[in-house]
Amino acid sequence: MLEAVGVSRFDEEVYRAVLTEPRSAVRDLAESAGAGAARTRQALKRLTALGLVRRVERSLWEAVSPQSALSALVHRRRSETETAFARLETEFAHLHRLHRAGQLRSDPGALVEVLTGREETMRRVDELSRSVTTHLWTLDKPPYLEAVGEPHHGEMETATTREWLERGVDIRGVYCLESIEPPGRLETILNLAALGEQSRLLPHLPFKARIVDRRIAVVPLAGGIQDSIMLVHPSGLLDGLMELFEAYWERAEPMFSDGLGAVEGPSEEELVLVRLLHAGYKDQAIARQLGVSVRTATRRVAALLKRLNADTRFQAGVKARERGWV
Numbered sequence: 001m002l003e004a005v006g007v008s009r010f011d012e013e014v015y016r017a018v019l020t021e022p023r024s025a026v027r028d029l030a031e032s033a034g035a036g037a038a039r040t041r042q043a044l045k046r047l048t049a050l051g052l053v054r055r056v057e058r059s060l061w062e063a064v065s066p067q068s069a070l071s072a073l074v075h076r077r078r079s080e081t082e083t084a085f086a087r088l089e090t091e092f093a094h095l096h097r098l099h100r101a102g103q104l105r106s107d108p109g110a111l112v113e114v115l116t117g118r119e120e121t122m123r124r125v126d127e128l129s130r131s132v133t134t135h136l137w138t139l140d141k142p143p144y145l146e147a148v149g150e151p152h153h154g155e156m157e158t159a160t161t162r163e164w165l166e167r168g169v170d171i172r173g174v175y176c177l178e179s180i181e182p183p184g185r186l187e188t189i190l191n192l193a194a195l196g197e198q199s200r201l202l203p204h205l206p207f208k209a210r211i212v213d214r215r216i217a218v219v220p221l222a223g224g225i226q227d228s229i230m231l232v233h234p235s236g237l238l239d240g241l242m243e244l245f246e247a248y249w250e251r252a253e254p255m256f257s258d259g260l261g262a263v264e265g266p267s268e269e270e271l272v273l274v275r276l277l278h279a280g281y282k283d284q285a286i287a288r289q290l291g292v293s294v295r296t297a298t299r300r301v302a303a304l305l306k307r308l309n310a311d312t313r314f315q316a317g318v319k320a321r322e323r324g325w326v
Contacts, residue, residue, distance in 0.1 A: 005073045006050065010035070014043040015063070018053050023060045089133065093215065096234075111235050118227040121145065125229070128212050132164055137211040137245050138173045142181075143220075145227070154188040158195065165196045172198045174245070174252045176205040177279055186289045190272065193255040200252030203279055209241060217241045253278060266325050273304050274320045277313050 002012045010033065017032040018024050030040040044061055047053040052069050056062050063069075115121050122145055164171055173192070180186040180201075193199040210218040217238055221228040232238045255275065266274065269290075276286050287297035301313075308323075310316035 002070075005070070005077045007047075007052070010039075011043045011046055014040055015047055015052055018044075018047075018061055018063045019066070023056060023062050025059055026061070027059075029061070093213075096215065111233060111237065113231040113233070114221065114228075115231065116221075116228045118145070121227050121229055124231070125218065128210075128216065128218065129160070132169055132212055133167070134213045135170045135211065136164060136172075136213075137170075137242075137249075139205050139207065139209045139245060139248060140173055140175045140179045141205045141208045142178050154184060154191070157188060158191055161192050161197055162195055170198075171196070172200075172245075172249060174200050174202060174205065174248050175255075176202050177281075178205075180289060183288070183291075186272070190255065190268070199255035200249060201255060201275060201279060202248060202252045205248065209245070211238075211242060211245060214242060266320075269300070270304055270307070271325065273301060274317065274325055277301070277304075278317045278320075 002015070003009065007015065013033045014029055017029050021028075026037050026040055026044070029044070030037045033040060033043075044053060044055075048055070050069075050073060051064060052066075052073070053061050053063050115124055125145065161171060173189075175189060180189060189199060208220060212218070215234055215238075217232040219230050219232060219241070221230055232241060253275070272290070273286070276289060281289070283298045283301060284294050286301065287294045290297060290300075292300075305311070305313070305316050308316045308319040310319050
């Protein structure tokens with residue numbers, strides 16, 4: 001029963017015998033376990049090292065509270081197992097790189113896979129999404145394979161992102177104005193940011209890409225075609241795509257800032273307005289994103305400018321930055 005936490009069957013028998021008495025002599029424990037005194041003493045030493053028993057007198061032993069001792073042992077074994085798995089994953093990644101390097105030397109064409117057809121493309125993208133373990137970096141812009149902005153898609157995207165974040169995945173997304181045009185898309189993006197996705201915004205992105213675990217990149221073959229993609233495997237090209245992502249990431253503005261929780265910080269709606277104004281949205285586009293009339297959007301923008309004591313939208317952006325809102 002306790003072998004899973006490093007206690008052998010014989011040691012467990014001795015441990016159970018110690019548990020039955022307030023204090024136990026080696027002689028009695030050996031008789032209970034059906035073994036010699038020397039073997040029983042060795043078992044007691046191992047149990048002591050595991051924190052399960054302690055010697056109270058020269059020849060008497062007692063059990064440490066099983067609730068605390070076994071809980072600590074389980075926690076230690078879990079930590080050791082997680083560390084071992086982390087090392088295995090690192091080693092697997094190293095072996096995968098060696099394998100890919102060997103393939104590329106014999107067949108440079110293996111550097112890039114080209115997939116065409118909606119069904120095959122979606123199947124492979126889904127496989128890659130399921131395989132995410134450490135990183136998911138995205139340059140986001142249309143066209144999309146999925147119906148983004150639809151409630152059911154937003155719910156699935158939120159659930160998947162939550163699962164990745166719980167596993168410690170580094171999720172970063174750089175969005176552009178086209179990304180947030182579909183109705184409901186901005187709300188989904190803000191929900192993802194609230195969950196813990198690191199989200200930033202740029203006025204424009206020249207192409208879209210997704211980098212999975214820093215080992216493979218998914219890039220559309222042509223900007224306006226959503227069912228033809230290429231998969232870039234470990235290579236100088238993949239390194240270049242990762243550096244390009246980092247460059248766009250540095251230039252982009254965060255969706256949320258640390259100032260959000262400050263006493264003088266913006267409400268969530270004000271923060272969204274600041275982002276949209278900074279991105280160059282006009283009142284009509286703002287109204288569409290917020291799901292309100294143009295008149296209401298204009299009134300809310302005016303209220304934001306008044307709160308920031310700004311005469312123009314540009315000045316509002318400057319003052320919002322001064323306050324640490326962006």
